[in-house]
Amino acid sequence: MRFSPRLLGTLAGRFDHLKAPSETPAAQQDPAVAQRVSEMLGEIERDGHDAVLRYARELDGWDAPDVELSREAVRASGDALTPEHRAALELGAERTRRFAELQRAGLSDAEVELAPGLTTGYRYVPVGSVGAYLPAGRFPLTAGAFMTVGVAKAAGVPTVIACLPPGKDGRADPAVVYSAHLSGVDRVFVLGGVQALAAMSFGLLGEEPVDMIVGAGNAFVAEAKRQLFGRVAIDLLAGPSEVAVIADETADPELVAADLLGQAEHGVNSPAALVTTSRELGEKVVEEADKQLASLSTAEIAGPAWRDYGSVTWAQDRETAVALMDDLAPEHLEIQTADDDYYHDALRNYGSIFLGTWSTVAYSDKGMAGTNHVLPTAGGARHSAGLSVSRFLKPLTYQRVSREATPLLAEAVETISDYEGMAAHKATATLRLERLREGDAR
Numbered sequence: 001m002r003f004s005p006r007l008l009g010t011l012a013g014r015f016d017h018l019k020a021p022s023e024t025p026a027a028q029q030d031p032a033v034a035q036r037v038s039e040m041l042g043e044i045e046r047d048g049h050d051a052v053l054r055y056a057r058e059l060d061g062w063d064a065p066d067v068e069l070s071r072e073a074v075r076a077s078g079d080a081l082t083p084e085h086r087a088a089l090e091l092g093a094e095r096t097r098r099f100a101e102l103q104r105a106g107l108s109d110a111e112v113e114l115a116p117g118l119t120t121g122y123r124y125v126p127v128g129s130v131g132a133y134l135p136a137g138r139f140p141l142t143a144g145a146f147m148t149v150g151v152a153k154a155a156g157v158p159t160v161i162a163c164l165p166p167g168k169d170g171r172a173d174p175a176v177v178y179s180a181h182l183s184g185v186d187r188v189f190v191l192g193g194v195q196a197l198a199a200m201s202f203g204l205l206g207e208e209p210v211d212m213i214v215g216a217g218n219a220f221v222a223e224a225k226r227q228l229f230g231r232v233a234i235d236l237l238a239g240p241s242e243v244a245v246i247a248d249e250t251a252d253p254e255l256v257a258a259d260l261l262g263q264a265e266h267g268v269n270s271p272a273a274l275v276t277t278s279r280e281l282g283e284k285v286v287e288e289a290d291k292q293l294a295s296l297s298t299a300e301i302a303g304p305a306w307r308d309y310g311s312v313t314w315a316q317d318r319e320t321a322v323a324l325m326d327d328l329a330p331e332h333l334e335i336q337t338a339d340d341d342y343y344h345d346a347l348r349n350y351g352s353i354f355l356g357t358w359s360t361v362a363y364s365d366k367g368m369a370g371t372n373h374v375l376p377t378a379g380g381a382r383h384s385a386g387l388s389v390s391r392f393l394k395p396l397t398y399q400r401v402s403r404e405a406t407p408l409l410a411e412a413v414e415t416i417s418d419y420e421g422m423a424a425h426k427a428t429a430t431l432r433l434e435r436l437r438e439g440d441a442r
């Protein structure tokens with residue numbers, strides 16, 4: 001079976017056929033999923049922990065009365081892994097933490113005297129508690145813990161709990177649990193999907209309700225986060241993983257094809273887009289992808305994704321390639337050209353960019369590059385960035401006004417309040433001006 005996407009000869013500026021992820025069915029909210037999630041959340045809120053256990057049993061076959069892993073089990077989770085695997089995970093946890101610490105160091109508290117006696121500023125304060133969802137249904141994605149638990153801890157969040165669904169063998173995946181342990185998690189629960197997010201948000205796990213829920217997952221997970229938003233904060237709503245590549249005639253078609261299929265493996269609706277200034281390269285990549293799919297063990301997922309959500313587009317020059325990509329705003333963007341810096345400078349919309357032949361998305365996916373892999377999908381990169389340490393920090397503002405500065409603020413506030421008809425607001429300023437005139441020494 002051939003999985004080749006259409007090879008598209010696009011003229012400059014005409015790219016209607018290029019499937020923007022935001023236009024794919026996968027990015028749209030599914031009313032059946034929304035209805036199901038709303039019923040589940042309602043039931044869990046009403047029946048509490050009993051309903052959580054009921055869903056854990058029904059959906060994931062969990063039949064033990066307790067869903068928490070003991071501290072000892074969390075600590076010992078690495079024993080089930082090979083030393084090489086442990087070392088690889090330790091590297092990922094450490095690089096992700098160091099990158100998050102770099103970002104934390106760039107966020108410093110600041111203060112300014114805006115007028116004599118008027119001092120204003122802000123200080124970064126971490127949220128009090130975070131619930132991290134670690135998806136582990138189809139694949140046990142270990143690095144999700146580094147990106148959520150580890151980054152929250154680097155931000156200084158005091159309490160971070162995590163939930164993961166049981167794997168195919170009915171147990172919590174030891175590599176995911178070990179990754180959470182390396183990231184500094186406080187408590188781990190074997191709970192999947194909606195019931196996990198509801199239990200953390202409603203405070204059904206022997207903790208107060210968390211302030212924020214984070215982490216990627218399937219359509220039920222994304223919908224539960226959408227519906228719980230407001231009651232708790234969320235990181236972002238991530239859809240199916242995407243990849244896009246800009247390549248020119250100097251690129252290696254085998255590597256480009258491998259990188260496109262690398263993310264197509266996430267799901268049959270994962271978009272993979274190549275924009276190239278070389279038709280020849282585009283044709284070679286299509287041939288290569290077919291060849292590689294023939295021997296890929298996950299071809300049953302990557303094949304349909306490449307066929308149905310893959311695209312190859314010719315851009316007549318690099319300016320056109322940039323315009324196409326900024327419109328697409330992909331989650332991951334690789335640049336494999338003779339002038340990667342030009343693209344880096346010119347591009348504005350992407351979740352994370354991978355510069356040069358030697359950089360590939362999987363390095364970030366698995367924590368080796370240190371950058372966060374929880375990124376906006378479905379065109380969200382037009383307006384948002386991915387998860388980072390700043391999401392867990394609140395820049396709380398303050399102001400201090402001296403007696404001497406009082407007229408500078410109060411008289412203007414009186415004028416504005418008069419215009420707006422806000423008498424009580426005006427009074428707060430007027431009373432202070434009176435105190436000043438009376439010589440109040442405070």
Ligand SMILES: NC(=O)c1ccc[n+]([C@@H]2O[C@H](COP(=O)([O-])OP(=O)(O)OC[C@H]3O[C@@H](n4cnc5c(N)ncnc54)[C@H](O)[C@@H]3O)[C@@H](O)[C@H]2O)c1
Nearest residue numbers: 059135136137138165192193216217218238266373374375
């Ligand atoms: N964008 C990102 O940053 C990123 C990162 C990692 C993973 N992901 C995505 O996360 C997803 C992982 O999905 P997954 O399914 O493998 O694991 P998952 O952990 O997200 O979901 C498994 C849970 O789904 C629930 N569920 C399944 N069927 C249900 C139903 N009919 N009704 C209610 N709940 C149901 C079950 O409770 C189960 O525990 C993939 O789509 C992957 O692409 C995205």
Ligand SMILES: N[C@H](CO)Cc1c[nH]c[nH+]1
Nearest residue numbers: 141143241365366373374
């Ligand atoms: N590509 C996913 C979202 O960025 C993350 C991931 C982890 N493992 C494999 N992939």
Ligand SMILES: [Zn+2]
Nearest residue numbers: 241263266365
């Ligand atoms: Zn991936």
